[in-house]
Amino acid sequence: MISYSLGSVYYKKIDLKLSKLTINAWQNLIGGLFLFPIAYYYKKKEIIYDDNLYLSLIWLTIIISIIANNMWLKLLKIDTVKASKWLFLTPVFGYFLSYFLLNEQITLHACFGTILVLLGLKISK
Numbered sequence: 001m002i003s004y005s006l007g008s009v010y011y012k013k014i015d016l017k018l019s020k021l022t023i024n025a026w027q028n029l030i031g032g033l034f035l036f037p038i039a040y041y042y043k044k045k046e047i048i049y050d051d052n053l054y055l056s057l058i059w060l061t062i063i064i065s066i067i068a069n070n071m072w073l074k075l076l077k078i079d080t081v082k083a084s085k086w087l088f089l090t091p092v093f094g095y096f097l098s099y100f101l102l103n104e105q106i107t108l109h110a111c112f113g114t115i116l117v118l119l120g121l122k123i124s125k
Helices: 002-014 020-041 051-078 080-102 108-124
Strands: none
Touching: 002 020, 002 051, 020 051, 051 080, 080 108
């Protein structure tokens, strides 16, 4: 996220003439290089090649790294301030994903926080 955030600010500041996909690829490469020593330190001796691994890789590489990041870069070109407001929805989606995928309970605090986030987005428009 640090690599991505710094890249987004740099991209906006100097108005690069590269495609969004190229910038996205460089941001992911630099972020991955920073994480490589940490991943090597915490690695397990065995990698289990099952459906969970493949679905996770597809989700992280195609859905998040390519599609979502390109949508984010497009929003940054339109209006940086309005685009940044949508980042507040991240915990809300996290609640829903944890409920549907991990069968976790959504607490009253989470519901109250979601209402505040949605009200904040409504007010800030």
